[in-house]
């Protein structure tokens with residue numbers, strides 16, 4: 001299972017959780033980035049917008065998907081969790097120390113609507129509540145750390161397309177950074193990876 005040249009500690013498979021940023025993936029090569037996205041989504045079984053989308057590629061023992069990417073300026077081959085990559089493609093950067101959690105409690109699921117960011121504490125609490133059979137207590141869009149929702153993203157885009165508001169004003173209105181607003185409005189993040197994007 002263990003491949004040579006793959007630094008598990010640096011990629012979220014070890015105990016430390018590093019940041020994962022769009023800019024780390026083929027930073028100056030949008031063509032390679034979009035090829036990576038195509039390759040990635042080809043391994044995800046896309047179902048209805050609110051259903052789980054299982055990873056069909058190789059999996060780790062607990063069911064989490066493994067995706068292979070090249071990271072950083074040297075393009076070092078790296079293995080990361082497929083749901084982290086799904087989150088990155090749809091919702092943007094993952095800050096250092098944060099986990100991508102599943103509201104659906106389904107490890108291979110790559111539907112970004114079921115994914116949200118949480119701390120190590122959230123991760124432990126989430127696991128604990130699910131272990132007791134309590135179901136998902138932390139919901140992606142209901143979690144206070146998830147500032148944007150698909151609904152607010154749609155509103156932002158509509159308002160911006162209508163031309164009566166600036167990106168900066170939208171960033172303030174929705175409580176996000178101007179960089180985040182830019183990426184949302186440019187379609188770099190929160191991009192529904194399917195024909196369901198107009199839901």
Ligand SMILES: [Zn+2]
Nearest residue numbers: 052104109114
């Ligand atoms: Zn799911």
